[in-house]
Amino acid sequence: MATDSYLEIAAKEEKSVLEVLDHLMEEERKARDAMIEYRMRFAGFPVRKTLEDFDFKFQPTIDKRIIQELKTLRFLYNAENVVFLGPPGVGKTHLALGLGIEAIKAGHKVYFTNASTLVERLKLASRRDALEQKLKKLNSFKLIIVDEVGYLPFDTEGAHCIFQLVSKRYEKGSMIFTSNRSYGEWGQVFQDQVIAAAVLDRILHHCTTVNIKGESYRLKERKKYGLIGTKQMESM
Numbered sequence: 001m002a003t004d005s006y007l008e009i010a011a012k013e014e015k016s017v018l019e020v021l022d023h024l025m026e027e028e029r030k031a032r033d034a035m036i037e038y039r040m041r042f043a044g045f046p047v048r049k050t051l052e053d054f055d056f057k058f059q060p061t062i063d064k065r066i067i068q069e070l071k072t073l074r075f076l077y078n079a080e081n082v083v084f085l086g087p088p089g090v091g092k093t094h095l096a097l098g099l100g101i102e103a104i105k106a107g108h109k110v111y112f113t114n115a116s117t118l119v120e121r122l123k124l125a126s127r128r129d130a131l132e133q134k135l136k137k138l139n140s141f142k143l144i145i146v147d148e149v150g151y152l153p154f155d156t157e158g159a160h161c162i163f164q165l166v167s168k169r170y171e172k173g174s175m176i177f178t179s180n181r182s183y184g185e186w187g188q189v190f191q192d193q194v195i196a197a198a199v200l201d202r203i204l205h206h207c208t209t210v211n212i213k214g215e216s217y218r219l220k221e222r223k224k225y226g227l228i229g230t231k232q233m234e235s236m
């Protein structure tokens with residue numbers, strides 16, 4: 001019910017101030033929950049993994065205090081970046097998703113995308129002479145999460161598009177990246193040392209890097225259920 005008509009009815013029924021306030025607060029909470037759910041659905045999260053779901057004991061190379069600091073979302077308010085580096089299965093995407101969910105719960109718009117998908121979309125926009133428009137749209141998000149930088153190398157056009165995006169957001173909006181490649185290998189990912197250096201220069205100027213060096217959580221699960229032998233594991 002619209003607030004105006006509710007207030008009219010409340011006045012007629014001589015509801016107490018407390019009752020009215022209670023009702024209005026409940027309505028506001030419902031509207032906020034609906035907005036959060038809407039943003040969760042349209043963020044493009046592949047799954048919903050929260051920071052609470054993350055087992056820090058399994059991954060001792062991660063300093064929990066750093067994740068707790070990131071959870072305050074100060075990095076978001078300061079337009080800083082976060083990069084999760086490490087081999088497959090160590091929880092990079094999980095932590096990125098967890099921070100994305102925190103940002104949405106705090107009332108922000110978040111966009112989650114795979115690096116290759118993002119590059120294809122930017123290239124398509126560029127060919128249609130609509131890259132500027134696309135970047136503007138992307139910049140309406142308070143946080144952009146780019147997952148899996150490095151699984152597939154970018155071609156020249158793709159590398160330029162990423163450079164455009166990172167330049168546009170530099171000191172204006174936060175990005176989170178996950179990558180299985182160390183920074184030294186980003187030249188190979190971009191297939192161009194100069195562009196990679198320019199991109200990294202902007203990302204790293206205000207950035208928290210979380211370097212995860214542990215064992216794969218996926219392997220741990222498979223090992224637990226006896227689906228994989230230790231010998232096999234060592235060769236992976």
Ligand SMILES: Nc1ncnc2c1ncn2[C@@H]1O[C@H](COP(=O)(O)OP(=O)(O)O)[C@@H](O)[C@H]1O
Pocket residue numbers: 049053054055056058059086087088089090091092093094095178217218
């Ligand atoms: N420390 C952890 N605690 C709980 N779940 C974890 C942890 N690390 C990884 N996982 C889970 O293992 C799977 C692989 O993690 P993911 O974040 O996709 O790894 P990465 O992106 O580093 O390849 C996911 O289902 C994730 O939720």
Ligand SMILES: [Mg+2]
Pocket residue numbers: 092093094147148178
């Ligand atoms: Mg991942």
